[in-house]
Amino acid sequence: MSMLNNITAGKPRALIKPVMYTTLANLAQIVPFALLVEAARLIFEPFAQPSAPLNIERLWWVCGWMVVSLLLLFLCEIPAYRTQFRGAYSTAAEGRTKLAEHLRKLSLGYLNKRDPGDLANMMMGDFTMVEHGISHLVPQMLGAIIMPIMAIVGLSFIDGRMALALFAAFPIAILLVLMTSGLQRRLGATHMRAKMDAANRLQEYLNGIRVIKAYNLTGERFVRLEKSFREFMQQSIRIEGLLGPIVLAAIAFIRAGLTLMVMVGVYLLVAGSIDLITFVMFLLVGTRIFDPLTAALVNYAEFRYHEQAGERIVQLLSEPIMTGEQQPPSENDVKLAGVSFGYIEKNVLNNVSMHMPVGSFTALVGPSGSGKSTVMRLIARFYDPSQGTVLLGNQPLVDMDPEALLSRVSMVFQDVYLFQDTIANNIRFGKREATQAEVEDAAKQACCHEFITKLPNGYDTLVGEGGSTLSGGEKQRISIARAILKNAPIILLDEATASLDPENEAQIQKAINTLIEGRTVIAIAHRLKTIRNADNIYVLENGAVVESGQHDELVKKNGLYARLWKLQQETNGWRLSS
Numbered sequence: 001m002s003m004l005n006n007i008t009a010g011k012p013r014a015l016i017k018p019v020m021y022t023t024l025a026n027l028a029q030i031v032p033f034a035l036l037v038e039a040a041r042l043i044f045e046p047f048a049q050p051s052a053p054l055n056i057e058r059l060w061w062v063c064g065w066m067v068v069s070l071l072l073l074f075l076c077e078i079p080a081y082r083t084q085f086r087g088a089y090s091t092a093a094e095g096r097t098k099l100a101e102h103l104r105k106l107s108l109g110y111l112n113k114r115d116p117g118d119l120a121n122m123m124m125g126d127f128t129m130v131e132h133g134i135s136h137l138v139p140q141m142l143g144a145i146i147m148p149i150m151a152i153v154g155l156s157f158i159d160g161r162m163a164l165a166l167f168a169a170f171p172i173a174i175l176l177v178l179m180t181s182g183l184q185r186r187l188g189a190t191h192m193r194a195k196m197d198a199a200n201r202l203q204e205y206l207n208g209i210r211v212i213k214a215y216n217l218t219g220e221r222f223v224r225l226e227k228s229f230r231e232f233m234q235q236s237i238r239i240e241g242l243l244g245p246i247v248l249a250a251i252a253f254i255r256a257g258l259t260l261m262v263m264v265g266v267y268l269l270v271a272g273s274i275d276l277i278t279f280v281m282f283l284l285v286g287t288r289i290f291d292p293l294t295a296a297l298v299n300y301a302e303f304r305y306h307e308q309a310g311e312r313i314v315q316l317l318s319e320p321i322m323t324g325e326q327q328p329p330s331e332n333d334v335k336l337a338g339v340s341f342g343y344i345e346k347n348v349l350n351n352v353s354m355h356m357p358v359g360s361f362t363a364l365v366g367p368s369g370s371g372k373s374t375v376m377r378l379i380a381r382f383y384d385p386s387q388g389t390v391l392l393g394n395q396p397l398v399d400m401d402p403e404a405l406l407s408r409v410s411m412v413f414q415d416v417y418l419f420q421d422t423i424a425n426n427i428r429f430g431k432r433e434a435t436q437a438e439v440e441d442a443a444k445q446a447c448c449h450e451f452i453t454k455l456p457n458g459y460d461t462l463v464g465e466g467g468s469t470l471s472g473g474e475k476q477r478i479s480i481a482r483a484i485l486k487n488a489p490i491i492l493l494d495e496a497t498a499s500l501d502p503e504n505e506a507q508i509q510k511a512i513n514t515l516i517e518g519r520t521v522i523a524i525a526h527r528l529k530t531i532r533n534a535d536n537i538y539v540l541e542n543g544a545v546v547e548s549g550q551h552d553e554l555v556k557k558n559g560l561y562a563r564l565w566k567l568q569q570e571t572n573g574w575r576l577s578s
């Protein structure tokens with residue numbers, strides 16, 4: 001059962017219709033075959049008993065029924081074919097959507113541990129294997145099993161000794177395949193890993209191609225890629241090289257059964273224990289069932305391999321998603337109460353407590369790696385803290401529906417991602433149903449209307465993947481327009497560290513000022529002059545809050561903030577005088 005669950009990526013019910021119709025089609029296949037055997041019997045009868053004339057009339061009847069049965073078979077095969085392919089493609093399409101949704105609900109902590117190439121490959125490659133399993137492997141195996149079983153039953157009635165000889169070696173063939181099942185699984189898993197690794201390396205190579213060129217790493221990176229391709233090739237050869245002989249040995253045992261049957265048949269014929277017609281019938285059936293049996297063995301090995309792809313999907317679907325069903329409260333103040341958190345083992349935040357009241361501007365300041373971005377990620381509930389609580393109003397985020405929470409929050413981060421879509425649609429990610437006028441209004445407020453209208457197709461201009469055709473400042477302003485359109489009460493802002501030209505910087509600052517007006521703003525500040533008017537500043541060092549207060553208070557305290565402030569003043573001075 002678990003095999004069927006795996007091969008269908010957790011939806012074994014998808015097999016019901018294809019299996020039903022395929023069984024029907026396979027049973028229907030037996031009718032023309034039985035008629036063929038009857039025709040052979042009629043033709044050979046005069047040879048076996050010279051006194052009996054050839055029964056032409058009956059032969060014509062058999063031929064007529066053969067035509068009818070072939071028509072019937074065709075009519076049964078059509079729904080079988082349709083349900084196999086419909087079942088396969090709809091299961092994979094629904095499965096892909098389900099998995100994509102599941103991925104969105106998993107914690108970022110889990111996703112960070114997985115390679116994105118691995119996940120993409122699972123979405124496309126593994127589901128293609130599931131499709132193939134439902135559309136080809138299961139029906140073929142079914143067909144390959146039904147036909148021989150019917151033949152065993154039928155032939156046993158005609159002559160048990162001959163039937164026994166024909167199938168004597170068959171259990172050995174099955175045993176051989178089943179006994180090596182563990183090896184097949186291990187080889188399959190190693191092959192699959194090599195395939196994933198090659199896909200990951202390829203994705204890494206393509207994603208980093210600019211850096212590779214810029215730093216002249218072409219040789220080094222290419223070696224890694226080439227090595228993974230070579231490993232994939234070796235594993236492919238290994239799996240074929242080791243499994244091939246096993247399957248061939250099993251096929252040899254089936255063939256041996258056929259030879260044994262012929263030998264027993266000749267012996268019985270000579271002894272006068274069977275007549276010529278029986279012998280011919282066994283020969284006819286014996287050679288016909290050889291192909292489906294061989295196909296069943298080959299299919300089984302393939303089935304086990306494809307099953308592993310489905311199993312990977314089933315495992316990923318069983319990964320626990322971020323829980324919480326409560327809707328966020330009406331209050332929009334954010335609190336961190338004794339929060340500790342670590343991405344892997346080591347804590348990145350230690351017992352951090354903060355309060356960001358409604359409508360206030362709170363800045364997070366601190367050296368690189370002190371944990372500022374981590375605080376933001378916990379507020380957006382990308383992760384849950386290992387200790388302590390993050391609260392919206394007085395409600396812990398862990399009890400809250402993560403998607404409902406995100407509808408309250410707008411994020412403007414440094415690394416803006418734009419989708420391969422029009423500029424208008426990229427802004428519309430803030431509010432799906434926004435009209436063109438609303439989109440343009442948001443763009444005007446975010447100081448990007450002007451540059452957008454100068455583009456060849458204005459708002460309908462397509463943006464390259466990741467926003468590659470726009471400048472950093474332009475992308476940032478588009479992301480601000482998105483946030484303005486979303487109109488969420490809480491804004492998480494990560495100030496750009498990259499130095500922008502003064503005009504761009506002034507425009508971004510203007511856009512941000514529009515965005516944050518009257519909202520609860522939590523901002524990571526790299527340039528302290530931008531937060532002189534902040535309502536509260538939290539200074540972080542090594543994952544702990546070391547100071548908090550307003551700019552003037554903190555400067556007077558002469559602590560870390562004062563040192564950072566002094567340092568930035570000096571750097572600015574140096575810049576001016578240079």
Ligand SMILES: Nc1ncnc2c1ncn2[C@@H]1O[C@H](COP(=O)(O)OP(=O)(O)OP(=O)(O)O)[C@@H](O)[C@H]1O
Nearest residue numbers: 112343344348366367368369370371372373374375
């Ligand atoms: N996804 C991650 N997995 C593992 N460790 C991480 C991850 N993201 C951040 N860290 C680690 O957590 C620590 C805090 O990182 P964080 O990004 O919160 O610092 P930051 O103060 O925002 O730094 P910066 O100003 O340089 O952006 C760092 O030591 C960093 O290496």
